[in-house]
Amino acid sequence: MKDETYDVVVVGAGPAGSVTAKTAADRGLDVLLIERNPEIGVPVKCAEGVSKEIEQFVEIDSRWICTDILGMITYGPDGTQVRLSVEGSEVVGYVLERRLFDKVLAQEAARAGAEVRVKTQAHRVIKEGGYVKGVQVTAGGEELCLYADVVVGADGVESRIGRWAGIDTTLPLVDTYICAQFLMCDIEVKRNYCEMFLGQEIAPKGYAWIFPKGTDSANVGVGIGGDVSGEPYRALDYLKAFVNAKFPDGKILAEIYGAVPLSGPIYDTVANGLILVGDAARHVQPITGGGILEAIQGGTIAGDVIAKAVREKNLSKRRLMEYEKRWRREFGKVLEVGLKTKNIVANMSDAELIKFLRPYAGDMILKEYSERAFLKELIKRNPKILFSLARVIF
Numbered sequence: 287m288k289d290e291t292y293d294v295v296v297v298g299a300g301p302a303g304s305v306t307a308k309t310a311a312d313r314g315l316d317v318l319l320i321e322r323n324p325e326i327g328v329p330v331k332c333a334e335g336v337s338k339e340i341e342q343f344v345e346i347d348s349r350w351i352c353t354d355i356l357g358m359i360t361y362g363p364d365g366t367q368v369r370l371s372v373e374g375s376e377v378v379g380y381v382l383e384r385r386l387f388d389k390v391l392a393q394e395a396a397r398a399g400a401e402v403r404v405k406t407q408a409h410r411v412i413k414e415g416g417y418v419k420g421v422q423v424t425a426g427g428e429e430l431c432l433y434a435d436v437v438v439g440a441d442g443v444e445s446r447i448g449r450w451a452g453i454d455t456t457l458p459l460v461d462t463y464i465c466a467q468f469l470m471c472d473i474e475v476k477r478n479y480c481e482m483f484l485g486q487e488i489a490p491k492g493y494a495w496i497f498p499k500g501t502d503s504a505n506v507g508v509g510i511g512g513d514v515s516g517e518p519y520r521a522l523d524y525l526k527a528f529v530n531a532k533f534p535d536g537k538i539l540a541e542i543y544g545a546v547p548l549s550g551p552i553y554d555t556v557a558n559g560l561i562l563v564g565d566a567a568r569h570v571q572p573i574t575g576g577g578i579l580e581a582i583q584g585g586t587i588a589g590d591v592i593a594k595a596v597r598e599k600n601l602s603k604r605r606l607m608e609y610e611k612r613w614r615r616e617f618g619k620v621l622e623v624g625l626k627t628k629n630i631v632a633n634m635s636d637a638e639l640i641k642f643l644r645p646y647a648g649d650m651i652l653k654e655y656s657e658r659a660f661l662k663e664l665i666k667r668n669p670k671i672l673f674s675l676a677r678v679i680f
């Protein structure tokens with residue numbers, strides 16, 4: 287079996303992996319980024335919505351912006367509307383073209399000096415003396431041992447790198463969103479608004495969404511709680527019912543299925559010689575199921591910490607804990623509050639949901655568009671229901 291040696295091997299070329307690879311390569315490390323699929327960014331398993339906060343981490347490029355978003359409209363089971371926007375600001379977010387976005391991020395990693403290989407699948411971690419020392423992969427029918435000072439598990443929701451390394455990455459069904467989505471055209475959509483629909487009939491323990499992609503097309507999807515999914519009540523069944531009601535004449539251009547981890551971060555995101563980023567670390571906002579932003583934030587921190595640890599020749603869990611401390615400081619609290627909110631809202635009956643949404647009905651104008659500002663406003667307007675959350679966020 288052929289051996290190769292790098293400073294860092296990053297498994298998975300989604301946003302988390304590419305940003306980690308770029309950041310580490312920028313700091314002079316010898317980085318290999320591997321992806322099992324033949325094309326980075328494909329298949330797209332995402333509704334592609336992201337808040338404007340992304341501008342703090344990535345330079346916006348018109349090639350991968352599909353739609354400017356001016357606000358979000360949430361509909362309750364009785365049709366109550368909550369329209370979220372930002373004071374004095376036009377654009378609050380974007381619907382991306384992820385097939386391009388993911389490629390551009392990988393391209394940036396390559397430009398920074400990282401080697402990028404597709405059709406290369408990790409199937410085992412190499413451990414020696416209590417340290418992760420690399421991964422074994424299959425590439426073009428060939429078996430390779432890729433040795434590295436640090437392995438990064440950026441292998442998404444199905445992540446196995448952490449588990450192979452001995453970390454408990456169990457994702458209970460109750461904390462998983464099961465999703466089905468159509469890319470639809472020939473439909474009438476609100477051109478610059480993302481729409482979310484709540485209700486046990488529409489999407490039990492989840493929601494349905496319409497994220498516009500141009501004037502007459504959109505990602506139309508449904509995510510339901512994993513614990514309530516099963517024949518004949520799968521996400522696809524709810525999606526078909528939603529589409530029949532909303533867009534009976536619309537055309538379906540693509541159909542995707544996927545899962546989203548809503549558990550909040552796993553307990554350990556580092557081990558000796560190993561870091562987990564993005565969905566692999568369960569860095570996903572449990573209220574919305576959005577994880578693009580956290581994947582990029584976490585990847586930036588991970589690449590920086592890895593560079594320092596490699597230079598210091600200290601790849602111990604203790605040294606790599608700097609990554610865990612920094613991501614917890616940057617977005618840990620927002621995920622914690624999001625998880626508590628999700629656990630309250632997901633278990634509401636339709637009658638309770640209607641009551642819950644009442645204080646927000648109409649326009650909800652935030653001072654800034656961030657998950658933190660949104661959660662603060664939620665608590666401010668509904669202190670009774672969300673009292674326990676206030677202590678965590680304030």
Ligand SMILES: Cc1cc2nc3c(=O)[nH]c(=O)nc-3n(C[C@H](O)[C@H](O)[C@H](O)COP(=O)(O)OP(=O)(O)OC[C@H]3O[C@@H](n4cnc5c(N)ncnc54)[C@H](O)[C@@H]3O)c2cc1C
Nearest residue numbers: 298300301302322333334335408442544564565576577578
């Ligand atoms: C239906 C749906 C809708 C969503 N909508 C949104 C949204 O609107 N906004 C938002 O912010 N988030 C959304 N998300 C979540 C978002 O897609 C993820 O949080 C984000 O992609 C996480 O990035 P990542 O790099 O961690 O993982 P991924 O983007 O999943 O990338 C992981 C990569 O690792 C590769 N890989 C896996 N195993 C191996 C292996 N053994 N060897 C080599 N490569 C491997 C995979 O092929 C994949 O390319 C949605 C998810 C779903 C399923």
